[in-house]
Amino acid sequence: xxxxxxxxxxxxxxxxxxxxxxxxxxxxxxxxxxxxxxxxxxxxxxxxxxxxxxxxxxxxxxxxxxxxxxxxxxxxxxxxxxxxxxxxxxxxxxxxxxxxxxxxxxxxxxxxxxxxxxxxxxxxxxxxxxxxxxxxxxxxxxxxxxxxxxxxxxxxxxxxxxxxxxxxxxxxxxxxxxxxxxxxxxxxxxxxxxxxxxxxxxxxxxxxxxxxxxxxxxxxxxxxxxxxxxxxxxxxxxxxxxxxxxxxxxxxxxxxxxxxxxxxxxxxxxxxxxxxxxxxxxxxxxxxxxxxxxxxxxxxxxxxxxxxxxxxxxxxxxxxxxxxxxxxxxxxxxxxxxxxxxxxxxxxxxxxxxxxxxxxxxxxxxxxxxxxxxxxxxxxxxxxxxxxxxxxxxxxxxxxxxxxxxxxxxxxxxxxxxxxxxxxxxxxxxxxxxxxxxxxxxxxxxxxxxxxxxxxxxxxxxxxxxxxxxxxxxxxxxxxxxxxxxxxxxxxxxxxxxxxxxxxxxxxx
Amino acid sequence: xxxxxxxxxxxxxxxxxxxxxxxxxxxxxxxxxxxxxxxxxxxxxxxxxxxxxxxxxxxxxxxxxxxxxxxxx
Numbered sequence: 001x002x003x004x005x006x007x008x009x010x011x012x013x014x015x016x017x018x019x020x021x022x023x024x025x026x027x028x029x030x031x032x033x034x035x036x037x038x039x040x041x042x043x044x045x046x047x048x049x050x051x052x053x054x055x056x057x058x059x060x061x062x063x064x065x066x067x068x069x070x071x072x073x074x075x076x077x078x079x080x081x082x083x084x085x086x087x088x089x090x091x092x093x094x095x096x097x098x099x100x101x102x103x104x105x106x107x108x109x110x111x112x113x114x115x116x117x118x119x120x121x122x123x124x125x126x127x128x129x130x131x132x133x134x135x136x137x138x139x140x141x142x143x144x145x146x147x148x149x150x151x152x153x154x155x156x157x158x159x160x161x162x163x164x165x166x167x168x169x170x171x172x173x174x175x176x177x178x179x180x181x182x183x184x185x186x187x188x189x190x191x192x193x194x195x196x197x198x199x200x201x202x203x204x205x206x207x208x209x210x211x212x213x214x215x216x217x218x219x220x221x222x223x224x225x226x227x228x229x230x231x232x233x234x235x236x237x238x239x240x241x242x243x244x245x246x247x248x249x250x251x252x253x254x255x256x257x258x259x260x261x262x263x264x265x266x267x268x269x270x271x272x273x274x275x276x277x278x279x280x281x282x283x284x285x286x287x288x289x290x291x292x293x294x295x296x297x298x299x300x301x302x303x304x305x306x307x308x309x310x311x312x313x314x315x316x317x318x319x320x321x322x323x324x325x326x327x328x329x330x331x332x333x334x335x336x337x338x339x340x341x342x343x344x345x346x347x348x349x350x351x352x353x354x355x356x357x358x359x360x361x362x363x364x365x366x367x368x369x370x371x372x373x374x375x376x377x378x379x380x381x382x383x384x385x386x387x388x389x390x391x392x393x394x395x396x397x398x399x400x401x402x403x404x405x406x407x408x409x410x411x412x413x414x415x416x417x418x419x420x421x422x423x424x425x426x427x428x429x430x431x432x433x434x435x436x437x438x439x440x441x442x443x444x445x446x447x448x449x450x451x452x453x454x455x456x457x458x459x460x461x462x463x464x465x466x467x468x469x470x471x472x473x474x475x476x477x478x479x480x481x482x483x484x485x486x487x488x489x490x491x492x493x494x495x496x497x498x499x500x501x502x503x504x505x506x507x508x509x
Numbered sequence: 510x511x512x513x514x515x516x517x518x519x520x521x522x523x524x525x526x527x528x529x530x531x532x533x534x535x536x537x538x539x540x541x542x543x544x545x546x547x548x549x550x551x552x553x554x555x556x557x558x559x560x561x562x563x564x565x566x567x568x569x570x571x572x573x574x575x576x577x578x579x580x581x582x
Contacts, residue, residue: 083556099546231582264545299550304529315552384522420522420525421521421522421525421549421550421551422519422520422521422522422525422549422554423519424517424518424519424520425517425518425519426515426516426517426518427515427516427517428516429515432516440551442549442551444549444550444551445551448551449549449550449551449552450551451551451552464522466518469520469522470520
C-alpha cells in the first residue's frame with residue numbers, strides 16, 4: 001500500500017448520510033419552511049437537497065486520498081482547502097474497525113484511528129474493504145493483531161480475557177426506562193409545532209377528529225398529549241434497543257473494548273490510562289426499580305460530538321455495580337466515608353428547586369385561573385429539592401474524590417485525585433452568610449472536559465478538601481483535618497458493599 | 510479567588526497545566542496591564558489585569574513548574 005488511493009465509492013454515500021444526520025434539525029426546519037411556500041414543491045426540496053449532498057459527498061470522496069508508508073498513515077483530504085494529515089505509528093493509540101448499516105450492506109468497514117490529540121476524529125476511513133482495513137491495521141501496529149475485524153470475532157474468542165454482555169431482559173428494561181424519552185418528546189414537540197398548521201388544514205385532521213369518541217376540547221388535548229407520549233416512548237424504546245443491542249464489554253490487558261448496536265455496529269477501544277473518571281447514573285425511572293447505568297469519561301476521545309462520555313454499561317442492577325466494577329475497573333470499586341450537606345443547606349436546596357416553578361405556577365394560576373390541581377407542581381418540586389438535598393454527598397480519601405448529586409437523575413462520580421484538572425469552591429453572598437460552599441471538580445473529557453458539582457457543603461469541609469488536594473502527596477494532612485469536629489455522615493456510594501476490596505486495599509478506616 | 514456576589518476559589522494542580530498565555534488588549538496595553546490565561550485539559554482560567562511585568566513573571570514561573578512536572582494526560 002504505497003500508493004495513494006481512494007476509499008470505496010460507498011464512502012461518498014456514507015458521507016452524504018453523515019451530513020444529513022449531522023444537520024438533521026436544520027434540514028427539518030428548512031423542509032417545513034419550504035413546505036409552507038406554495039411555488040416550491042415539497043419533493044423538489046428533498047430531491048434537490050439530497051442530490052446536492054450526494055455531489056458534495058462524491059467530490060469529498062474523490063479528493064480523499066490515503067496511503068500507509070513506512071509506518072505512517074498519510075491522508076490528503078478537503079475539497080477546496082487541501083489538508084494533509086500524517087500520523088506516525090508511534091502516536092497511534094487505538095485503531096477501531098466498525099461498520100454501520102451502509103457499510104454492512106456492501107461488506108465494508110469503517111476504520112477510526114485515534115491519537116492523543118483532538119484531530120483524531122479526522123483520521124477515519126469511511127468505507128474500505130475488511131481485508132484492506134486489516135492490512136492497514138497490521139501495518140500500523142507493532143504487535144500483529146491480525147484479523148480482528150468485526151466478522152472475525154469468533155475465531156478470536158480464546159485470546160480475549162473476559163467479556164461482559166448485557167442480558168436481554170436488562171436491555172428491555174434499559175430501553176423502556178431510557179432517558180431519551182424526554183429528548184424524543186421535545187423533538188416531537190418542535191416537529192408538531194412546525195407541521196401543526198399543515199395538518200390543521202388537511203382532511204387528516206377532520207378524520208382524526210371524527211375518530212375520537214367525544215369531541216370535547218379537553219379530551220382532544222388529552223388524547224393528543226397521550227399520543228405524543230406513547231410515540232415518544234416508542235421512539236426512545238426502539239432507538240435504545242438498537243443502540244445498545246448486542247452490547248459487550250471486553251476486558252483486555254491494557255484496554256477496554258466496548259461494542260454495541262444492532263444495525264449500526266459501534267466499537268470503542270479505551271486504553272485504561274485514558275479513563276479520567278467514572279460515574280453511575282440512576283435515572284428517575286430506573287432508580288425506583290433499582291437500576292442504574294455506568295459511564296466513563298475518557299480523555300481526548302468520545303463520540304462525534306466532542307464529549308468524552310462513554311457508556312460503560314447501559315443498565316445494571318445496583319447490587320451488581322460493585323461486582324462489575326471489581327472485574328472491569330477494580331480501582332474504582334470503593335466505598336468511603338463522606339459528608340452530606342448540613343441541615344441548614346436543606347432549605348436552600350428546596351428553595352432553589354421550587355422557587356421558579358412556584359412563581360410560574362402562581363402567574364399561570366392568576367392569569368388563566370386554572371384549576372387548583374396546578375399547585376401540585378410546586379409541591380412536587382419541593383419533594384424534588386428535598387431529594388436533591390438527601391442525595392448530595394462528598395467523600396474523599398488519599399486517591400479518590402466521590403461526588404454524588406442529583407439533577408433529575410442521581411449521579412455518583414468517582415474521580416482519581418491525580419486526574420482532577422481543577423477544583424473550585426464558590427460561594428454566593430447568601431452562602432457565605434450561611435457558611436456554605438459549592439464545590440466543583442473538572443476532569444478532562446473529550447474536547448471540553450466534564451464538571452461534577454455538589455452544592456451547599458459546609459465551608460470548612462470544602463476548605464479541607466481543597467487544602468488536601470493542594471498538599472498533594474502529603475498524606476499526613478489527613479490526621480489534623482479535624483474529622484472529629486465534622487463526623488462523616490454518609491457512606492458513598494450507596495450501592496451494595498465493596499467491603500472485601502476496601503479492606504484489602506486498606507484505605508481510610 | 511474572584512467574584513463579588515459569587516466568590517469562587519479555584520485550585521489548579523500545577524502538573525495539570527497545559528499552557529499559559531498572557532494577553533493584552535488595547536485597553537490593557539494603555540495601562541500597561543496584562544491578563545494571564547491558564548489552560549488545563551478541561552478548563553481555562555484567567556487572572557485578569559495584572560501588571561504586565563508581574564503577568565510575565567507569573568506566566569514563566571507557571572510554565573517552568575509545569576514543565577518540571579511529569580505529564581500523563
